[in-house]
Every structure is written in C-alpha cells, then in structure tokens.
Amino acid sequence: MAASGPSDERGVADLDALAEDAEFFRSLVEHGSDAIVSIDEHSTIRYANRAVERVFGYAPEDIVGEKLTTIMPERFTADHFDAVDRYLDTGERQLDWNDIELPAEHADGHEVPLSITFEEHVHEGDRVFSGIMRDVSDRKAYEDTLEALQETARALMQARTPADIGDCAVGAATDVIGFPLSSLYRYDDATDVLRPGVQSEAAADLFDDPPTLSEGSLAWRAFQSGEPLEYHADDDRDLPVHRPDGPVDAEYAVPLGDHGVLLVADTDAAAFDDQTRHLVRILAANTEAALGRAEREAERERQNERLERFASIVSHDLRDPLQSARATAALAKAGDEEALDDLEDVIDRMEDLVEDVLTLAKQGQAVGETERVALASVAADAWSTAGAEDATLVVDDDLPALQADEERLRTLLENLFRNAVEHGSTNPDSQAHQDAVEHGGSDVTVTLEPLADRSGFAVVDDGDGFGDADTEKLFEYGYTTSSGGTGFGLSIVRDIVTAHGWTIHATDDEDSERAGARFDVHTR
Amino acid sequence: METDTQPDDTDAEHATAIDPDGEPVVLAVDDEPRVVEAFGLWLEDDYDVRTATSGEEALDVVDADVDVALLDRRMPGLTGDDVLDELRERGLDVRVAMVTGVDPDFDIVEMPFEEYVQKPVDGDDLxxxxxxxLDLEQYDDSVDELYGVVQKRITLEAELPESELVDNEEYQRLREREAELEAETASVIDSMDDEGFAQLF
Known part of the structure; x- marks a missing residue:
C-alpha cells in the first residue's frame, strides 16, 4: 500500500505513525469505494460514507437519521425488522454476514444488486451495525447474460437448419449481448466468399443490400486467420472494413470455424470491453458447434436418402434380370438349347450390376490422395480394359496436367469409354432403332481431348449422340437406355467427378464430322 | 343369388361363344422375348396365350377375346402404363395385372389395373x-373396382413406410374409395360363398 519499497526505513516508520492517527481511518472509510452504512438498534442510519451517493443516489447527509428501509426495496422491510429484533433478543443470525447478495433501492427507484458484509461493534455504549456494500450491477448483468447465453446454447443445439441457427445466434447477439447491429456471414465454398446469412433488423435497415465479403474486409481476415478481429473508427491501425465512411464505428468479427463469421457492430467507437468480447466469443463458439452438428446431420440425412434410393433401384434392377433368368431356365428345361446361352448373358448382366453397385457403395464419393497424373497414360490403361476390338481411342497429345486420385480417374475413364463403346456405334442400321443410344456397336472412335479453354478434358465419340435421352438423367442411379447396361456406369463417373470437386456435362458434340456424345469434365 | 347384383353371365357366355376351345385368352406383354416365351410356356396348357414384345404389338393383337392382360411396365416406346390406358380407352373388358420390376409408388393409385405383381414370377405365381x-369376371364392375382398390392399398402398404402413407392424399383417397365400394358391394359379398370370398380377397 505504501508508495515506497519495503526496504525503505522511513516508509515503515510513516505507516506506524499513521496507524496511530484516527484521522487516517476516518478518511479511509469516508473515501472508500464501497458504500458503508451504519445503523443503530432501531435501524436508524447513524453514518454513511461518500460512496453511498454513487451507489444509492443519496447524499450521505440526506439519509443519516433516516431508517435503513429508505434504501431497501419494500418487500424486504418486514423481514429486516424481524431479523434485527430476533438478533438483538437471541443473538441468532438469520443471514450469513459475509458477502451476501441483496438488492438495495436507489433514490430513483431502481434496484441495485449489492454484495454486503455486515459488521457489529459497540460505540459509546450503543450497539452499531455496519454494512460494507459493493455495487455488483456489472458482475450481475454479466452473470445474467452468461445464463441467458446458456439458454441460447440449448436453443442453438435444437435448431435444425443453418438458417434457424443463424436466426438464433443473431437474435442472441442483439437481445442478449445487446448489439442491435449483428449479422452472420456464411462461407460459400464454391465462390470462396462470405455471404450474408442472417442480419439483425437494425443491420438490415442500415445496409439494405448487405455485400458479400472477401479479401479486404475485417470479417474475411478474421475468417482466414481463425482469430477474432476488432475494428475501431479511431484506431490508427490500418484495418480493412468494407465501408470505412459508413455509420459503423466499431466492429468485432469472430470466426465460426470453416462455417463463416459472426459480426457485431456499433455506431459507438467504444463498444467493446473484455466482457462483451468474451460474451460474443462464447456465442460464436456455440454457434460454430451448432452449425457443425447441423452439417453432420444434413450429411447423414443425405447419405440415408442416397442409400434408400440406391436400395430401391438395386432391387428393381435385379428383378428384371432375375425374371429373365427364371424365364430362360424354364425354356431351357423345356428343351430349348439356345436358351442356355442366353442364360449366360443374363448372369453376366447381373454380375456387372453387382460389381458396379459394389464400386458405388464402397468408394462412394470419397477420393484418396491426389497427385499430378499424366492423363494420356491413365487413359491408355483404362482403354486396355474398357475398349473393344473394333473401337479406336485417339488421345490428343496436348492434354492438360491433372491433380487427381489416379486409381479413381482410371475408373472414371473406363466408365466413359465403356459408355462410348456400348452406345457409340456408327452402324447406319442403328439409326432406325427407336432409341438412338441403344445399341451395342463397337466400331466407334473415342477421342480424349483438352477443353477449348484448357479447363479440363472431354471424352467424345463419333456415334449418334444422345438423341432423345435425357442428359440430365444420364448420371442418375440405374438410368439406362440399353437393355445390356447396368445404368450405374455414369453414376460412378459422376461420383468420382464430384469427389474431386470437378463438374461434368453431357452434350451432343458440335463437330459435324463426329456428331457423337460428348462428356466435358471441368477440372478447374 | 337373390340380390340385384347378379353374376355377370353375359361376359362368360361371350368368351365361350367366341373362343373356339372355350379357353380363356391371356395376353402377355414384355419387351424381353425370352420372358414372354416363358410366360407362354407356363400358361399354354390352361389358356389360350397371345404374346407381344412391345406396347405397340400388344395393341395390335388385343381384341374383345382377351380376358386377362399381363403387362410389363418399363418398355421402350409405348410403356405398359400407356398400353393400360389405351385398353381402357377402347373400352375392352379385360382384367389387367402389371407384372414388373418397378417398385410401386403412389402413381399406381390412378392406374386402372386390377393387380400389381412384382418380378420375378414363376409359373405358379402366374x-x-x-x-x-378370371374369377372377377363373374362379378359386376363395383366388385371389380373394389378388388383393384384393395390390391393397390395392399401393394402400397407392403412397399412404403407407414409414415409416408399417412401423409399421402392419394393413399387416403384410396382408403375412402375402398370404404365406399365396400358399402356398395356389401350385398354381393354377403351372397358369395366363403370360398369365393376367400379366393377373391
């Protein structure tokens, strides 16, 4: 407490002298930051220090001589008098005298939460009771807010969709923490920007067209670094905000993992202190957890739906060949020898189906380690299994380099090649067939070439193209226009493309010479 | 039988009169030749079997003699669903079973067939x-319709989860129609002997 160090002889001596000085203690009590009020046995206030003015709004001289109940909410007065009487009679304390929390009543009528310690001593023959009272409004408000945030956390965990979670988070930032200007930005994977998700009402009023945020914004920087970032208008650090001249003086951006950013703002530059920052970070952590859970749940639901669809298609696609097998076996039994050959075809078809289904189910949409691969050599490998005797593969010698899982890329090409060989005959008879892509010609020429803008590659055949086939439906499970196809090959292609983050489009080739089916794979 | 819904004798006579062997006529339609061939093999001892390997061909060979049609659903060109509609359009008095690999969905509610059979089937099933x-032929139209409605309900109940059924308007409509038809046909059903009833439902 002394200003000088402990080794200072004179300082120690001064303290000893002070301890003898009554004026020192009077002044200490008088100027203490806690309010101190002393009452007699009749609860009449006998002393109040200066701090009572700050805590209760009364000048000390205005309450000395008044009953203590002046600064007490009315609902406590009866209990107070009972407790004092009982204590005087029996010495029995109704309350713990140390650090008890009770509200007092301010001169303007509002309640002030206090932490109170009671003392008793005898002064000039009278029993005197003193309360040393600390205003704990701030701490209390903070605790209440924390409690309300726990409620919010529960609500967040029950919210099912990211939109509901956003509403809940922004609602809590506004109503619980008290920032009317709050918003939640969600990260958009495809375009690599933060998109406005939910805006509080006031924020929506202030910015009627909230921008997407990317480089050059506080939110983006916080998102990238994974650390909360703060901006103040009077801050001389050169921090980016998206509208430096706008009405916002202070902004606090807290990242939500890889989901986005929670943004609170104020038009007052002195908006944030340690406590509010802490509260916003708690809310952000809960929001991040909720978004993660919602994402996993959505993923699980997608998987379930996929499985369900899958199971239904598999059962349906196995029923037809099973019927053929049963029919063919019956005919063979009845003496039709040729039917036995057909039976082998049916069994082959079911075997292909089972294999394709396994490929889809096992590998799903996952992709292993990717590396730089030479497309031409993978294509040659794929052709060795998927090509046909009369068919030709032409590989352009200027293919773009590719970052891919080589094994899966090979499976992708095998399926595209197989599709071309099965559907791409140039046999003119096939034109007469009611469905242009349904036939099994093998004299097709398949070309692997770069896309015009080198953003990927294309597999093109010189068959009849897609004709009436629905190019949107091509990639669906079990879609086939051919009685021999399993309908899973292009689903496998699509899954591999998606797993690499690529896209694929099927069109009729515009080259009038070839005019066949064309699959464009965009890898960038 | 003393009720006003007498067995429909005209049809039976009609079939007997036109068909030289007195055998009922069955039309089997499937785009796989082996499948219709086998259907023929399984049924030819008891019925006069006609076969078609496309919807178009089915409509060429069908006429008033056909008593029962077995229709594959998924065929290139005219589908089994198309053929079914056309049979009704022509007003042909033929009982239809869809024999198919396609999982039934709510779309079957509006389809005017009598029975839905999932592949694979063998000779006994057929x-x-x-x-x-064929038994249905002796009853009037409301019994026939009740049969189709009950078949659809049973098919959907076997295939779809309850949660999907309760929310579905078409399924609910089907149940309402079933109740109506039951009331309408109560006298006929009462008049059937137990065996006939058991055979039908």
Missing amino acids: HEVVERL
Missing part, C-alpha cells in the same frame, strides 16, 4: 394371378 382375375 397361374394364381390369372385365376384370380
């Missing part, structure tokens, strides 16, 4: 289906 449909 015999049972054809016999049930």
Whole structure:
C-alpha cells in the first residue's frame, strides 16, 4: 500500500505513525469505494460514507437519521425488522454476514444488486451495525447474460437448419449481448466468399443490400486467420472494413470455424470491453458447434436418402434380370438349347450390376490422395480394359496436367469409354432403332481431348449422340437406355467427378464430322 | 343369388361363344422375348396365350377375346402404363395385372389395373394371378373396382413406410374409395360363398 519499497526505513516508520492517527481511518472509510452504512438498534442510519451517493443516489447527509428501509426495496422491510429484533433478543443470525447478495433501492427507484458484509461493534455504549456494500450491477448483468447465453446454447443445439441457427445466434447477439447491429456471414465454398446469412433488423435497415465479403474486409481476415478481429473508427491501425465512411464505428468479427463469421457492430467507437468480447466469443463458439452438428446431420440425412434410393433401384434392377433368368431356365428345361446361352448373358448382366453397385457403395464419393497424373497414360490403361476390338481411342497429345486420385480417374475413364463403346456405334442400321443410344456397336472412335479453354478434358465419340435421352438423367442411379447396361456406369463417373470437386456435362458434340456424345469434365 | 347384383353371365357366355376351345385368352406383354416365351410356356396348357414384345404389338393383337392382360411396365416406346390406358380407352373388358420390376409408388393409385405383381414370377405365381382375375369376371364392375382398390392399398402398404402413407392424399383417397365400394358391394359379398370370398380377397 505504501508508495515506497519495503526496504525503505522511513516508509515503515510513516505507516506506524499513521496507524496511530484516527484521522487516517476516518478518511479511509469516508473515501472508500464501497458504500458503508451504519445503523443503530432501531435501524436508524447513524453514518454513511461518500460512496453511498454513487451507489444509492443519496447524499450521505440526506439519509443519516433516516431508517435503513429508505434504501431497501419494500418487500424486504418486514423481514429486516424481524431479523434485527430476533438478533438483538437471541443473538441468532438469520443471514450469513459475509458477502451476501441483496438488492438495495436507489433514490430513483431502481434496484441495485449489492454484495454486503455486515459488521457489529459497540460505540459509546450503543450497539452499531455496519454494512460494507459493493455495487455488483456489472458482475450481475454479466452473470445474467452468461445464463441467458446458456439458454441460447440449448436453443442453438435444437435448431435444425443453418438458417434457424443463424436466426438464433443473431437474435442472441442483439437481445442478449445487446448489439442491435449483428449479422452472420456464411462461407460459400464454391465462390470462396462470405455471404450474408442472417442480419439483425437494425443491420438490415442500415445496409439494405448487405455485400458479400472477401479479401479486404475485417470479417474475411478474421475468417482466414481463425482469430477474432476488432475494428475501431479511431484506431490508427490500418484495418480493412468494407465501408470505412459508413455509420459503423466499431466492429468485432469472430470466426465460426470453416462455417463463416459472426459480426457485431456499433455506431459507438467504444463498444467493446473484455466482457462483451468474451460474451460474443462464447456465442460464436456455440454457434460454430451448432452449425457443425447441423452439417453432420444434413450429411447423414443425405447419405440415408442416397442409400434408400440406391436400395430401391438395386432391387428393381435385379428383378428384371432375375425374371429373365427364371424365364430362360424354364425354356431351357423345356428343351430349348439356345436358351442356355442366353442364360449366360443374363448372369453376366447381373454380375456387372453387382460389381458396379459394389464400386458405388464402397468408394462412394470419397477420393484418396491426389497427385499430378499424366492423363494420356491413365487413359491408355483404362482403354486396355474398357475398349473393344473394333473401337479406336485417339488421345490428343496436348492434354492438360491433372491433380487427381489416379486409381479413381482410371475408373472414371473406363466408365466413359465403356459408355462410348456400348452406345457409340456408327452402324447406319442403328439409326432406325427407336432409341438412338441403344445399341451395342463397337466400331466407334473415342477421342480424349483438352477443353477449348484448357479447363479440363472431354471424352467424345463419333456415334449418334444422345438423341432423345435425357442428359440430365444420364448420371442418375440405374438410368439406362440399353437393355445390356447396368445404368450405374455414369453414376460412378459422376461420383468420382464430384469427389474431386470437378463438374461434368453431357452434350451432343458440335463437330459435324463426329456428331457423337460428348462428356466435358471441368477440372478447374 | 337373390340380390340385384347378379353374376355377370353375359361376359362368360361371350368368351365361350367366341373362343373356339372355350379357353380363356391371356395376353402377355414384355419387351424381353425370352420372358414372354416363358410366360407362354407356363400358361399354354390352361389358356389360350397371345404374346407381344412391345406396347405397340400388344395393341395390335388385343381384341374383345382377351380376358386377362399381363403387362410389363418399363418398355421402350409405348410403356405398359400407356398400353393400360389405351385398353381402357377402347373400352375392352379385360382384367389387367402389371407384372414388373418397378417398385410401386403412389402413381399406381390412378392406374386402372386390377393387380400389381412384382418380378420375378414363376409359373405358379402366374397361374394364381390369372385365376384370380378370371374369377372377377363373374362379378359386376363395383366388385371389380373394389378388388383393384384393395390390391393397390395392399401393394402400397407392403412397399412404403407407414409414415409416408399417412401423409399421402392419394393413399387416403384410396382408403375412402375402398370404404365406399365396400358399402356398395356389401350385398354381393354377403351372397358369395366363403370360398369365393376367400379366393377373391
């Protein structure tokens, strides 16, 4: 407490002298930051220090001589008098005298939460009771807010969709923490920007067209670094905000993992202190957890739906060949020898189906380690299994380099090649067939070439193209226009493309010479 | 029988009169030749079987003699669903079973068939289906419709989860129609002997 160090002889001596000085203690009590009020046995206030003015709004001289109940909410007065009487009679304390929390009543009528310690001593023959009272409004408000945030956390965990979670988070930032200007930005994977998700009402009023945020914004920087970032208008650090001249003086951006950013703002530059920052970070952590859970749940639901669809298609696609097998076996039994050959075809078809289904189910949409691969050599490998005797593969010698899982890329090409060989005959008879892509010609020429803008590659055949086939439906499970196809090959292609983050489009080739089916794979 | 819904004798006579062998006529339609060939093999001892390997061909060979049609659903060109509609359009008095690999969905509610059979089927299965449909010929239209409605309800209940059924308007409509038809046909059903009833439902 002394200003000088402990080794200072004179300082120690001064303290000893002070301890003898009554004026020192009077002044200490008088100027203490806690309010101190002393009452007699009749609860009449006998002393109040200066701090009572700050805590209760009364000048000390205005309450000395008044009953203590002046600064007490009315609902406590009866209990107070009972407790004092009982204590005087029996010495029995109704309350713990140390650090008890009770509200007092301010001169303007509002309640002030206090932490109170009671003392008793005898002064000039009278029993005197003193309360040393600390205003704990701030701490209390903070605790209440924390409690309300726990409620919010529960609500967040029950919210099912990211939109509901956003509403809940922004609602809590506004109503619980008290920032009317709050918003939640969600990260958009495809375009690599933060998109406005939910805006509080006031924020929506202030910015009627909230921008997407990317480089050059506080939110983006916080998102990238994974650390909360703060901006103040009077801050001389050169921090980016998206509208430096706008009405916002202070902004606090807290990242939500890889989901986005929670943004609170104020038009007052002195908006944030340690406590509010802490509260916003708690809310952000809960929001991040909720978004993660919602994402996993959505993923699980997608998987379930996929499985369900899958199971239904598999059962349906196995029923037809099973019927053929049963029919063919019956005919063979009845003496039709040729039917036995057909039976082998049916069994082959079911075997292909089972294999394709396994490929889809096992590998799903996952992709292993990717590396730089030479497309031409993978294509040659794929052709060795998927090509046909009369068919030709032409590989352009200027293919773009590719970052891919080589094994899966090979499976992708095998399926595209197989599709071309099965559907791409140039046999003119096939034109007469009611469905242009349904036939099994093998004299097709398949070309692997770069896309015009080198953003990927294309597999093109010189068959009849897609004709009436629905190019949107091509990639669906079990879609086939051919009685021999399993309908899973292009689903496998699509899954591999998606797993690499690529896209694929099927069109009729515009080259009038070839005019066949064309699959464009965009890898960038 | 003393009720006003007498067995429909005209049809039976009609079939007997036109068909030289007195055998009921069954039309089997499937785009796989082996499948219709086998259907023929399984049914030819008891019925006069006609076959078609496309919807178009089915409409060429069908006429008033056909008592029962077995229709594959998924065929290139005219589908089994198309053929079914056309049979009704022509007003042909034929009982239809869809024999198919396609999982039934709510779309079957509006389809005017009598029975839905999932592949694969064998000779015994087919015999049972054809016999049930031939039995229907002796009753009037409301019994026929009730049969189709009950078949659809049973098919959907076997295939779809309850949660999907309760929320579905078409399924609910089906149940309402079933109740109506039951009331309408109560006298006929009462008048059937137990065996006939058991065979039908």
